[in-house]
Amino acid sequence: MYKLTAYTIACLLISLDARSVPDNYNEERRALLDEETITAVGGKINLNEDENKANDVLMRWKMRELNDSYINPQHFNFSKHYFSYKKDIEDSKVYQIIRRMPKGAVLHVHSSLMLHADMLVKLTYEDHLYACHTYDDLKLQFSETTPERPCQSKWTLVSDMRNSSGDPAAFDSQLKKYFTLYREDGEDFNFVDINTVWQRFNKVYYVIKSLISYRPVREKYWYATLEQFYNDNIMYIEVRTGLHGLYELDGTQHDKKYLVELFKNVTNKFIEDHPEFIGVKLIVTKHRALSINQVFDALNLTRAVKAEMPDMIAGFDLVGQEDIGRPLTDFLPVLSEARNDINFYLHAGETAWLGTSADENLVDAILLGSKRIGHGYALTKHPSLMSAVIKKDIALEVNVISNVVLSLVHDVRNHPLASYLAMGLPVVLSSDDPGAWSARPLTDDFFVAFMGIASQRADLRMLKQLALNSITYSALEDEGKDRLFKVFSKRWDTFVKDIISDKSFSEIDFDRNID
Known part of the structure; x- marks a missing residue:
């Protein structure tokens, strides 16, 4: 056997030291990284002078906090459940910046599960x-x-x-505790199976529904919800609702159309009080566990309400746990018949399985012409479907914290959103059911996506693009979009100036080694 002598080793080291990196290697490396940056969500945005200053503040805090989390993962670790670090995120300067940021619109949220549990408790004093x-x-x-x-x-x-x-x-x-899944005692949800979590989630839903089915309380609930979203810098909402009936104290029952009128009237009152708020549209829903005749009736109800109040109706969706619910193929006859006069915003691919009927809902959502896809969690496993989404410009409504709480993903760094952002897919961030986990309407999802999922290099451009996407892919007509873009632009400029001028964000030890 050949043995290396000390002399041979020294010669090899000299030979290795003498080698040099090819002259163009660093240029090619930089070119590949630059191409990835441009491809990613926000990569084509050019920041103005003030935005660059604000971005510098944001990124210095981002790198400091990420470095701290590398060194002290016991304090702030995205491999843990959201509930384990939920109380700590408000201390983050990055979180505080994102909280102030105008976020455009929320496009995927369910009407009964939007309001924080603290506010629901107040409603029990009625x-x-x-x-x-x-x-x-x-x-x-x-x-x-x-x-x-x-x-x-x-x-x-x-x-x-x-x-x-x-x-x-x-x-x-x-x-x-009956109004939220969140527990301050830190119960470890990482080891709760998906069906058990959904059972708990459904219990929360039915308790809240029993509280807000009373007409006067629903009015107060909806105004408080709009206020909470507005205070989180959201100017427009598309709400999924089953249009359940409401009742009066004497037992009088209202039909399902009445709820649409309530949404409209309370929203109009809110707009009077907050003129920059653009409004609300509804996506009528039906549970996917129900029969095809029940779905057919829901589609007809959607048609009827849209004919009476076209400004209030965005479209239709099927909701509920996909893994154990009926697939879209079961409803193809009625969905195909309705697709020409009702826009679809279908849940699809909210599953960790591959090759199941739930996973293949993605195929049918695309073929049925869904304007956006709810969740789309499984899309990375389907290169042909991903190409179709890009070609057809179908936005993905990604709900990060929902996917964590409902046991699709445990370590958010492994969330497929990382790939969607890197590839520049048409992503909109939303929050699904923020009230059910006592989260802020959208800030928490933006923060976790920015710090725990997106590239370490992702910056203010990505945040701005995600907000702009929420306007671009909304169901607003052109006039409404133009107005929302103007409101957003005005608020964005104010936000940027505030970040630059706020001394609490500039007080940082910039001499630390933060690349």
Whole structure:
């Protein structure tokens, strides 16, 4: 066997030292990286002088915080569940910057799960609210007299329960747990299977639905929701809703169209109070577990409401857990027939499986002409479908925190959004059901996407492009889009100047080694 002597090793080292990197290597390396930067979402945006200054502030804080997380992953680690670091993110300067940023529109959110749990608890202070309460279940109903609906325990006025508890604050804290999946005690959701999480999620939905089906409370709920979204710098919303009926205190029932009128009237009142808010459109939904006749009826309802209030209706979608729900192929006859007069915004590919009917909903969403695809989580596994999405310019409504909470992904750095952003796909960030996890309407999703998923090099250009995408791919008519672009531009300029002038963002040790 050949043995290396000390002399031979020295000669090899001298030979290696004598070698040099080809003259054009660094240029080619830089050219490849530059090409990736230009291809990525936001890569073609040119920042003006003020934007570059604001970007410098943003990126210095981003690199400092990322470096801190590398050194101290126990404090801030995107491989952990969102709930484990949720309380800490508000201390982040990057989070504070993003919170101030105008975000354009929210295009994927469900109407009953938009409002923070703290606000829902406040709504339980309304008069005449009864509760049917067991250890793991809660039903709510407003009534002049004790409700006649079956109850496993006993219908009791919530006001009486709160007053007799001896500690109203503790009572409200326990009540809040029925309105959100989030637990401050840090329960480890990483090891909860997807079906169990969905079961818990559905329980939260039904409790909230029982609270806001009372017409006066729904009005207050909707105004408070708009206010919460507006305060998160959102100027337009497209809301998915099943158009469930509402009732009055005397038991009078309203038809499903009444809810559309409520959305419109309360939104108009909100616009009077906040003139820069553009408005709301509805995407009518039906649960994918239901029959084809029920979906057919929902499509006809969508047609009828659109004919009466065309400014309020964006289109139609099927909702619910895809893995155990019926695939789009089951509804092809009625969906195909309706596609010429109703726009689709279909959930598709909200699954971690490959080759299943849920995964292949992506195929049908594309073929049915869906204007946008809800989630599209599985798209990276389908190169042909990804090409079709790019060619047809179908926007992907990505909901990062929802995908974490509902157990599609555990370490967000592995989220397919990283690929979508790098490839420059038409992505819009949304929040799905922020109230169900006590998140801010959109800031939390932007922050996690920017810090935990996007390239370390992603900067203000990406954030701006994502906001612009939400306007471009909205269902607004051209006039509405133009107005929203103008509002966004005005607010963006103000935001940039605020970041530059705010001394709390400039107080940083720039001598630290942060590349």
